[in-house]
Amino acid sequence: MRLLTGKTALVTGASRGIGRAVAQQLAHHGALVAIHYGRNETAAGETLTQITRAGGRAFLVRAELGTPDDAKTLFTHLEDALARHRTGPELDILVNNAGASGSARIHDVTPELFDRLFAVNAKAPLFLIQRGLKYLRDGGRIINISSAAATTAYPESLIYSMTKGALNTLTRALAKELAPRGITVNAVSPGYIETDMNAAKRTTPHTAAALAGASAFNRLGHPTDIADIVTFLATDHSRWITGQILDASGGTRL
Template sequence: MGALSGKTALVTGASRGIGRAIAQQLAHHGALVAIHYGHNETAANETLTHITRAGGKAFLVRAELGTPHDAETLYTRLEDTLTRHHTGPELDILVNNAGTSGSARIHDATPELFDHLFAVNTKAPLFLIQRGLKHLRDNGRIINISSAAATTAYPESLIYSMTKGALNTLTRALAKELAPRNITVNAVAPGYTETDMNATKRTTPHTTAALAATTAFNRLGHPTDIADIVTFLATDHSRWITGHTIDASGGTHL
């Protein structure tokens, strides 16, 4: 029996990168995982295949985040699929991993970029939590994927950093709000991690080495580094941790 056997988890942005690793780890530990994706059905199916071949249980849920009624669309499709799986609509674990990036210093910032980044990175998690609370069981887990950029000065990613700072604030407020139901709310803040989203920052071996040198371990993070922390937070072993943003940057800029 896995530590998450009998649990149902929703992982947003689970088609690749950190989200894929999280979905795989939760399934490995026994959870039934809803693999959310926005556009890349091929990649989402690859995540599903990885999980099922390893003996795990999962299914796909498509919904574009950052659009009107995105939370309602996602949960309606999730509930329909759970019904077909002969499982109730209840959730135990919600991982808000889906996000988007965009570089802009203060003089390059635009209202369009601001609205887009906040819609996906901040507004979507807020209303996914709000809509999901009626199905989230007591003793549940909410885990938000933040970023080290929220607590370190990255002028070139001003708006992105702001979205993650707001997510950290949301995490703290909800931890207190939901504590009477024994629902923990935490965030995990990766640093430079080897994902598609960060590929443009690793254009040359020199660039990769420079980024790695900012960490205490002289390497970039792997998606599994983040997934292992999220999995711990999803289990009962983390029951006395709430309202925290856990630095998962490998000691970047110590």
């Protein structure tokens, strides 16, 4: 079933990893998908090609997040692109997936790391939502990609964990704020996923096995594992779920 036919979605950070898988799944179910990317146009183009070859509809939108006026830049480009597709500028689904990572314990944290991670992981989603609300139709969906690191002790990546905690707080507050418009706001919290972001943590068979062993299923998650959950939240099947932080860690550290 094409559950999202007639819907328009914006997925940030959709050039690879979880974002790419989410964009592919939403397009598979009939949505017109705006593939946002920051710098890697080649990877974003690959996402677009894979979607169109599979019969889906999508287009590229470039804007570097964590910079001044990033939300304004993104939505200006989005409006132009939607006009070229003779649709919009309304949105039905906003997926805040783009994120920056950085490992540092308390003694290694720097103001530069703090500012960069909060700019991309917390500030950008906040102002993308703020600006996007005038485009988002009543009954729309906002889905934030959080992390299991926000709800477990993860001192190795202190600031990253803090940014995802802020995103969870934003999710709950906006769920109540936007409920009168029928807009649901939820977050999905992955554990260890096979993406470029986690590549450095699985450089040897031993480290890869350790990460897989954190899950009750004894494997790393795949981007599609998360994309399927996001797709459910984007459909009408999830209409009675809002303000939730869905653990999508494969039973990590149960």
